[in-house]
Amino acid sequence: MKSLFKPKLRIRFITFIGYSLVCAVILILLVFQLNLNLNHKSFLGHVDTKHEIQDWWHTIVKNSGSPDINVSIKAHDSFNDLQVLTIEPLDASQYDKYADVIVSSSSISKAAQNRNNFNELRLIIIKNGSSLNRFHRHITRFDMYSEENAKIVSELLKDMATQPILHVEQKTGGTQLKLVITYQNKMKALFKPMRFPREQQTLPNHFYFSDFERHTAEIAAFHLDRLLGFRRAVPVTGRLLNITSEIFQKTDAELMKTSFISPANNLCFHGKCSYYCDTSHAICGQPDTLEGSFAAFLPEESERKIWRHPWRRSYSRKKKAQWESDNKYCEKVRRDPPYDEGRRLLDLIDMSIFDFLMGNMDRHHYETFRMFNDSFTIHLDHGRGFGKAFIDEMSILAPLLHCCQIRSSTLKTLLDIHNGNEPLSKSLKNAMSNDPIAPILWEPHLNALDRRVEIILNGIRNCIRNVQHAKDEIEETSEV
Structure with missing residues (x-):
């Protein structure tokens, strides 16, 4: 045993243990990936990508310093067979x-069609009105806005995020709390409040219809829709609010009745809605600062x-739709x-x-x-x-x-x-x-x-x- 601790033997022993551990980890990962592949053969099921280890597997082996282990890296598929079909x-x-x-x-x-917009079809637009009115004027039957009107969209996002709030009321209907925000010139936005941190995912045992709404999803959806070239989503921006001065002082008594101070000394309220409007599903500030998404209203005249x-x-919870089978x-x-x-x-x-x-x-x-x-x-x-x-x-x-x-x-x-x-x-x-x-x-x-x-x-x-x-x-x- 004493010879084991001689410097040269000790280095060889540690190296052997290190390589053995690396090999064991790789074998476990291979078995894990094989097992998951066997359980995900249905194309219309769902794919759990936690097992997709190929990208970071290479990093693990590379960092181990081993020159003897070859790991194949997935080559980029350019989909050339699909590219020729877009010409x-x-x-x-x-x-x-x-x-x-x-x-x-x-x-x-689009060039072959009549690109009428709301204004040309005699929708009443307030002269010199808000950025929301100018946005409405450029909606066509093809899209919500064009990139040529990007400046109008930017102005609308800025106004929703910065303009003083004149009035707040709860939107009727729906399973979760939403507020209608009114600015000057009758400009309106739909407010969805923050419920939990960005890293909190849908709970594993929750169905899609019982999941909470995320204000960040509304913001990201607008930008994603724009990047994809669809431009069929309304502009959405985030904003920080003071619950006291920008909600409670601008709303009616009904919403105020649902307010309370939480055990963490945060100001909370829950409003009234079909399912998730009670003390256990309350909206709480930090301590009275609340962030949320503001989505532009569509024309009330349309x-x-x-x-x-x-x-x-x-x-x-039990039945499937016809298309699923x-x-x-x-x-x-x-x-x-x-x-x-x-x-x-x-x-x-x-x-x-x-x-x-x-x-x-x-x-x-x-x-x-x-x-x-x-x-x-x-x-x-x-x-x-x-x-x-x-x-x-x-x-x-x-x-x-x-x-x-x-x-x-x-x-x-x-x-x-x-x-x-x-x-x-x-x-x-x-x-x-x-x-x-x-x-x-x-x-x-x-x-x-x-x-x-x-x-x-x-x-x-x-x-x-x-x-x-x-x-x-x-x-x-x-x-x-």
């Missing part, structure tokens, strides 16, 4: 093969139509208006991609503007997004995966993001960096975006292969 127009052979999957953007070209989402979940569900959806023609089905597929990136499962209805023929689908209410950073809920992509169809422009945007110099996570983080309550998202939620972009592209690739395989089988049968 318009497709040649004849490609068109015959892929036109059902990749829908040409030229078929719904009528909006509410539609039941065809891929709506059951909102039941019917592989031909999309064929049934396509038979009926408004999904049998126009942009609506493609809009819902865009929305499913948008929701999947956020992890938002709470999409039971959607809205459109009545005054526009074939209006774009409005992206509203994203408070239950960004709740699970390590789980990718594949069922959110059901419209895309069931219908196997996507706009060429959407596919091109995803490919540009995936192959660009800056990942989506960094672009979104930079876009939100100037928000008054930045940082907005927990870092794992940002990292999940890059992983999910690749998942979407793989799903599209599989769709194309499946469609082509089905066509080949039909051709072989007809030849026989």
Whole structure:
């Protein structure tokens, strides 16, 4: 035993133990990954990405200083097979093969359409009014705003974050507390308060319909929608409020009746709503400072139509929706208006991609503007997004995966993001960096975006292969 502690032998012994531990860790991780892969074969299930260790496995081995262990690093997939399908127009052979999957953007070209906005359709806009009024004037049937009107959007975000608050009232309806904020010139915003820290995720035993809303999800959704080129979400900003001077002194007695001082000496209130408005679900300041999201109101003069989402979940603890077990569900959806023609089905597929990136499962209805023929689908209410950073809920992509169809422009945007110099996570983080309550998202939620972009592209690739395989089988049968 004494010889064991001679310097040379001691170094060899420590090195041997170190390499043994590294090998043991790698073996455990391999078994762990294999086990998870066996448990996640359902494409419309969910993928638990905590087992995705390849990226940081290389770092562990590299830092161990071992030159003898070779670890393969996953090569970047540029999806060249998909990139060629975004070049318009497709040649004849490609068109015959892929036109059902990749829908040409030229078929719904904005330039070929009458781009009327609200003002041209005689919606009453207050002359020299607020930034919200100017924003309303530039809404078209194609999008909420254009990048040419970016200055107006910036002004609106600044005003919602800084203008004095004149009045506060509780929004009626809904399962959780929301406040209607009124500024000067009758400008209004919808306030969603902070409930918990950014790193707090959806509780494992909570259903999607019992999850709390996050004010940060609303802010991040607006910026994500803009980065994806959809521009169908209303502008949203964060803001810090003083509960006493900016809420209680501006509201009625009903909201004040629900206020109290918590055991931690923080000022709290809970308001009145369907489910989560009681002392155990109260909104509390620190001690009376509260942050939240402020979403711009849409024009009160414009009528909006509410539609039941065809891929709506059951909102039941036991039952499943029809689409969750019917592989031909999309064929049934396509038979009926408004999904049998126009942009609506493609809009819902865009929305499913948008929701999947956020992890938002709470999409039971959607809205459109009545005054526009074939209006774009409005992206509203994203408070239950960004709740699970390590789980990718594949069922959110059901419209895309069931219908196997996507706009060429959407596919091109995803490919540009995936192959660009800056990942989506960094672009979104930079876009939100100037928000008054930045940082907005927990870092794992940002990292999940890059992983999910690749998942979407793989799903599209599989769709194309499946469609082509089905066509080949039909051709072989007809030849026989």
